[in-house]
Amino acid sequence: MKQKTETKRQAIVDEAARLFRAVGYERASMAELCARVGGSKATIYNYFSSKEELFSEVMLKSTEDEFEALHASLDSAPDDIGEALRRFGEHFLGFLYSPEVQATRHLAISQSKHSELGRHIYQRGVLRSQNLIAQFLECSMSAGKLVQTNPEIATRHLVSLLESEFIDRFLFHLPGEVSKKQIKQGTARAVEVFLLAYAPRS
């Protein structure tokens, strides 16, 4: 078996991305990918153990820069906790409701019963995001800007409130795009509720 190289790995990922975009996840086959990349199926399986793993790599990679930028913004968040949460919330929803992330997330959900794709995307996308938000909330608690409590639970409450006005539209493919204005208004309402519960009572 040939040695694995980063160049070869990248070539597989790039070709898989083109294939998925062209025919969709369900119809993309490892055989077709193999024909496009050149070489044997064994070569591809040497790099990726399954179509699910390869697909989540492709999808997560295509949104990785934006994902990083979104969560890095928490490090330079404004001092005012309300302003920090509103700014993050709008950025977060803008990311989550972009066509590409919506498509990835919906596919992961739809496939989760029959494949590992759901768990891959959950762990490398959703859970990773929640852990970074929880870290930010924990720091804000330590700084006395939020009441001291379980940061993981606070994170679930925050993200659920932020998504509350949009999630059914996403899950059930209801008509109507999520607009910037709706995100701004929904975020303001969600953060208001969150802070009434989590800001220190003075």
Add this chain to the structure above:
Amino acid sequence: MKQKTETKRQAIVDEAARLFRAVGYERASMAELCARVGGSKATIYNYFSSKEELFSEVMLKSTEDEFEALHASLDSAPDDIGEALRRFGEHFLGFLYSPEVQATRHLAISQSKHSELGRHIYQRGVLRSQNLIAQFLECSMSAGKLVQTNPEIATRHLVSLLESEFIDRFLFHLPGEVSKKQIKQGTARAVEVFLLAYAPRS
């Protein structure tokens, strides 16, 4: 064309329920259903315009009694708003995370991109539920138990908070059942946050 009868309609629904349980939604065909019910395809299409419509009828019907009982309980809710919301919340999550409702909801979500099933289930299940909850919250606002505000938004906030600790497990088929104890604890935390935001400031 023969006259439609309630008996015939019921026979189709019952047979469809058996077929769906036996082979699953995707593999259930109208041709097979036809063979089981007897008669022509036109007969079935006389009652239901599509497989999606028939399926949502079957699934919603099988949980209709419980759905009714859940929302009727709001009419005899305890006077204490915290107690009322906790009791409803536990009942609501127990219903939503029962195997049958989880299966229906997940299927509706998974199919929503390609068929009308998602919208059927959303309108006749999710939205109907939210409208009934909004009515209850509006009454509670009028009675001075909650601050006066938009009851639809308050409903979205309430149901999202209630589901916040469980929804990812459901959407991504993560391991671990939702237990009664987890529902009780998650509900208490969600209602506490909701009331800190929505109970009148005294």
